[in-house]
Amino acid sequence: MPKSDSYSQGVQYPVLGDAPDIEVQLQTLVNGFVPRLVMRFADANARAAALSGGTKPVPGMITYLIAEDRWEGRQADNTWLLLSDGPWQPLSFKTGYNAFKGSPGWRRKAGGGVELRGQIKRTNDGNLNDSSDLIAFASIPKSAAPAALRVFLTPTRRQTISGVTRHTARVEVTSDGALSYFVEAGGGVSVPGGPAWFGLDGIQFSPAGDD
Structure with a gap:
């Protein structure tokens, strides 16, 4: 035996x-x-x-x-x-937006969760949309999206129409994988020497089924 x-x-x-x-x-x-x-x-x-x-x-x-x-x-x-962080995957940008710095993308984290990174700008290097509307700028696969809406305060560099520099913006991630941003009315003006941008660094959330 x-x-x-x-x-x-x-x-x-x-x-x-x-x-x-x-x-x-x-x-x-x-x-x-x-x-x-x-x-x-x-x-x-x-x-x-x-x-x-x-x-x-x-x-x-x-x-x-x-x-x-x-x-x-x-x-x-x-x-x-x-057990290991997954490879970085590119975002699917909406018309009018693209990468500024930091290789914008998403990846799965060891132990669970999804992480975003990078800085976003307008493709024409112009002002951000500051009409007080929520503006879609990119998306991630639905399989990596959260079960419900997630809202984050993110880094940015832009000015108001009166020339006051702003350092935060709002980014939302929906259960469909849509990524949108919001800045206050008149607060998306490009700064001298570079375009206005907002970042995704620091955004982490659990995808649906991993909550």
Whole structure:
């Protein structure tokens, strides 16, 4: 009868008294090791297809998804927990807006959550829309969006029509992934030597299903 490893990990190996069947014995040994290694899959869909039925995922498994470039660990509640920050992904800009500095984008954070970064300006380097309306400037995938509206105070550099410098703006993230900003009426004027801009640095939230 096979014995288990000395580290109490449940990996079985054959003993001299076992019937000689090298295929079965090696398969038992390999199948005992593989779930305890970092398993690599082309993407999340490939992982779901491979880890099902008799090979379904169990708590403690660690996987690396090549296409998504992320490490994940299986939790006791049967969910995958992100173990490393995901790669930065670009925003989908609305017409009239683009990047200023800081490579605007979003990424998933280790342990859960989404983070934004970067500075945004008008494509013509002109004033921000300061009509007191909420202005859509970009979006992120719905899969990364929060379950409900999130509102943030963010950095900015702009002036009022009377020349007073402003350093904060408001950015909203909706459950559809839409990103919008707001500045007070007459408060979106470009500063001398550069365009008016607002930033996303410091914005973090939980996506729907990860609250």
